[in-house]
Amino acid sequence: GPSCVFIRSMSLRLGEISLVEKAKRAAAYKAVDEHFPADAKVVGIGSGSTVIYAVERIAQLAELRGIDLSKVTFVPTGFQSKQLIIGAGLNVASIDQFSVGDLDIVIDGADEVDDSLNCIKGGGACLFQEKLVGQCARKFVIVADSSKKSHKLGSKWIQGVPIEVIPMAYPKVEADLLRLGAKQITLRQGGKAKAGPVVTDNGNFILDTHFGSIEPSEVRNLDIKIKLLVGVVETGLFDYGAVAYFGETDGTASTFTR
Ligand code: 5RP
Numbered sequence: 001g002p003s004c005v006f007i008r009s010m011s012l013r014l015g016e017i018s019l020v021e022k023a024k025r026a027a028a029y030k031a032v033d034e035h036f037p038a039d040a041k042v043v044g045i046g047s048g049s050t051v052i053y054a055v056e057r058i059a060q061l062a063e064l065r066g067i068d069l070s071k072v073t074f075v076p077t078g079f080q081s082k083q084l085i086i087g088a089g090l091n092v093a094s095i096d097q098f099s100v101g102d103l104d105i106v107i108d109g110a111d112e113v114d115d116s117l118n119c120i121k122g123g124g125a126c127l128f129q130e131k132l133v134g135q136c137a138r139k140f141v142i143v144a145d146s147s148k149k150s151h152k153l154g155s156k157w158i159q160g161v162p163i164e165v166i167p168m169a170y171p172k173v174e175a176d177l178l179r180l181g182a183k184q185i186t187l188r189q190g191g192k193a194k195a196g197p198v199v200t201d202n203g204n205f206i207l208d209t210h211f212g213s214i215e216p217s218e219v220r221n222l223d224i225k226i227k228l229l230v231g232v233v234e235t236g237l238f239d240y241g242a243v244a245y246f247g248e249t250d251g252t253a254s255t256f257t258r
Helices: 019-035 051-059 061-065 079-087 127-135 167-179 216-227
Strands: 042-045 073-076 105-108 140-145 161-165 184-187 205-210 232-235 243-247 253-257
Touching: 019 051, 019 105, 019 140, 019 243, 019 253, 042 051, 042 079, 051 061, 051 079, 051 105, 051 140, 073 079, 073 127, 105 127, 127 161, 127 232, 161 167, 161 216, 167 184, 167 205, 216 232
Parallel strands: 042 073, 042 105, 105 140, 140 243
Antiparallel strands: 161 205, 161 232, 184 205, 243 253
C-alpha cells in the first residue's frame, strides 16, 4: 500500500504544539505568505509533515488576502499530499495533465538542505513524484525546520540519499552503488505490518544510501551517476531549490535564495 503517509507529531499537552512543529509551521506560513501568487493557477503540494502547515495556510488565503481558491488547481506529489489537498477542500488535479513550466510554484519539505539549496528528499518515500512535480514548476520553494540546514548534504548523516529502485533490480543496484562509493546501503523496511520492504506510491523499493558528505558542486554529478544505473527510478538528490524557509522553535523563520 502507499507508504507516503505522515502523521503530525503533536505534543500531548492540551492544544499546544511541540517546538519543532512550531518551527515547521513558521517556515510553511512564511513561505505561503511570501510566495503564493495572487493570480496562482496551478500549485504543486509536496509531501511530509511540514507541508501540512503550508496547506493549512493556503486554506486561509481566501480570508487573509481575498484569493479565490476555487480558481486554483493543486497538484499532489503522492497519496498523503492528495489526501491533504482534498481534506482542505481544494481542487486536486493530476501531474499528467501538466508539463514543464505549467506550475506556478511547488512548496515542498526536505530532509537536508545545503548552502546552495541542493537538498536530500525522500524521507517519506515520495521522491519520484516530488521530482516530477518539481520539474514542472517555475519555482521550487523549500520549507523545513532549521535542523535540516547543513553546509554539505550527508554531513549530518540524517538518513543519507534515498534511491527509488525497481524491486527486481535492488541487489544489482546495491552492487553498483558500492562501486560508486556508497558507504552504507539499506533496503528500507517498515511496509505493511513492518514485515517487509517499504513499497512506494509507484510500487517500487527504496535504498537508503550513505555517501558521506557531498560537496555542493558535486551533487549534480552524483545524481547523474546514480540515475544512469539500470534499475534506478529516481534519486533523492534535488539541485533546483530556488528559495528555502527555515523555521525556528521560537516561531520565526529565515529565508535563503539561491
Ligand atoms: C518525502 C519528503 C519530505 O518532503 C521530507 O521527508 C520532509 O518531511 P518533513 O517535512 O516531515 O520533515 O521528501 O519524500
